[in-house]
Amino acid sequence: MDFQILIYNFTNPTLLFFILGIIAAVVKSDLEIPETTIKFISLYLLFSIGFKGGQELAHSSLGIEILVAILFGLAIASVIPLYVFFLLKRKMGPVNAGAVAAAYGSVSAVTMIAAISFLESQQIDFGWHMVAVMALMESPAMIMGVILIMKYSTDTPGAGKIGHIVRHSFTNGSVLMILGSLVIGLVADTKQAEGIKPFTTDIFKGFLSIFLLEMGMVTARRFSAFLRYGWFALLFAILLPLVNGTAVAFLSGWFVPDMGDRFIFSILAASASYIAVPAAMRLAAPKADPGLYIPMALGITFPFNITVGMPLYFLIIQSS
Numbered sequence: 016m017d018f019q020i021l022i023y024n025f026t027n028p029t030l031l032f033f034i035l036g037i038i039a040a041v042v043k044s045d046l047e048i049p050e051t052t053i054k055f056i057s058l059y060l061l062f063s064i065g066f067k068g069g070q071e072l073a074h075s076s077l078g079i080e081i082l083v084a085i086l087f088g089l090a091i092a093s094v095i096p097l098y099v100f101f102l103l104k105r106k107m108g109p110v111n112a113g114a115v116a117a118a119y120g121s122v123s124a125v126t127m128i129a130a131i132s133f134l135e136s137q138q139i140d141f142g143w144h145m146v147a148v149m150a151l152m153e154s155p156a157m158i159m160g161v162i163l164i165m166k167y168s169t170d171t172p173g174a175g176k177i178g179h180i181v182r183h184s185f186t187n188g189s190v191l192m193i194l195g196s197l198v199i200g201l202v203a204d205t206k207q208a209e210g211i212k213p214f215t216t217d218i219f220k221g222f223l224s225i226f227l228l229e230m231g232m233v234t235a236r237r238f239s240a241f242l243r244y245g246w247f248a249l250l251f252a253i254l255l256p257l258v259n260g261t262a263v264a265f266l267s268g269w270f271v272p273d274m275g276d277r278f279i280f281s282i283l284a285a286s287a288s289y290i291a292v293p294a295a296m297r298l299a300a301p302k303a304d305p306g307l308y309i310p311m312a313l314g315i316t317f318p319f320n321i322t323v324g325m326p327l328y329f330l331i332i333q334s335s
Contacts, residue, residue, distance in 0.1 A: 029132060030321060032224040036231020037318075048229045056226045058192055060128055063215045065193040068146030069200020070208055080272075081144045084280075085151060087270045091284050092152040095259060096120030096159040106247065107307070109167035114296045114303035117160025118312045119255055121288035122152045124193060125230070129321050130282040132223060133329070134275050141275025149283055150194045153291050160292075161299045168300075227321075234314045241310030248307065252287075252315035260285030260324055264331040274332055281328040285320050287312035 039046040096116035103112035127149050134141055200208070241248070263284040267277040289312040296303050 027133075027136065029129065029220060029224045029227050033227040033231040033318065033321065036228040036233075037235045038231075039228075040232040040235030046232070048225065048232075053226065053229050056222050056229075059222055060219075060226060061124060061192040062196045063219050064124070064128055064131065065146055065150075065196025066200040066203075066208075066211075066215050068143040069197040070203070070205070071143030071200075072147070072197070073201050073203075073205070081142070083270055084142070084144060084148050084276065087267070087280065088148040088152045088283070089155055091263060091280070092120050092122070092155040093159060094120075095284065096156045096163070099255065100160070100163045103251075104167065110164055110300050110303045111307055113160045113164035113168070114292070114300055114308045115311060116163065117156050117296065118289070118292045118308045119259070119287045119316075120156025120159060121292045122149055122283045123286035123288055123312070123317065124149065124290075125226070126282055126286040126317060126320055127279060128223060129227075130279055130325060132220060133325050134278060137329075139275045139278075140273070141279055142273060145276055145279045146193065146197055149279075150197070152283060153288070156288075157292060157295045157299075160296075164300050164303075230313070230317070234318060238310060238314045241306065241314055244307055248311060249315060252311040253319055256285035256287070256316045256320055256324060257327075260320070260328045261331060264328045265335055268332075268335055277332050278325075278329055281332065282320060282325060285316075285324050285328065287316045289313040289317070 038044075096119065099119050100109075100112050100116035103115055106112075107115065127145075131141070260281045264277065264281040267280045271277050271280060289309050292312075293305055293309055296305070296308070
């Protein structure tokens, strides 16, 4: 295998800013990015990726390939929370197991954005319909997690109405922004859309770097609180994305011919939601400990995926 890809990924400026954020938190630097700025950058990243996806979809023929991709994505988002829940139910209890299962069955838009940046650096094409697939993969895992909590937990009355959770999963700010931008990009006039291309494309990686700097600081700050759960949760947050990403890297070859799309499917399967799912779990399962599932997703799985996971899944797809 060509480990130059791994070395290349570790010298990517966006990843190096993530590492700088970790260092800043560890040495207790007063480096700080205003919360309003981070919110703006988060919305910008979702807007940019959604709009570009819509523009690409507008120039693509919607056929069986896209339908298969959507069904494959929904299957991934439904199967992962099922087996994760039953692996964790005895160790963590049904409420925490359901929250973790929902987080790992759902997806991380930021991880996908990093994956797209990785593909562009390798000059590999992918289908922008994957943006729509990613947005649709948010809901099934949340719903599955809530159903499992309601079924197996005896002390969580009213764990959340399914209809409310479905509605919340689509009206969540991050999902609404990326889906809305996708639709706008799809219907927007091509010539007029060119006018905002410098904003959606040219400055994208700069904003991504600042965002990952903040993510690095958040990761380091939350990690210490997570350590009280011991080695099991730590290893699980590494091994689970490794298993999911590797399995989908192999299996996707049966359903998805394009290398770029296979890579994005792998990283989506390996990722975990630390924005949409925590928001939903606050409503659906307030007894679930956010000090467990948020640091697992953000503090361990996210950095693992953008450092080791992405080049690993890419190498598997290249060789299969």
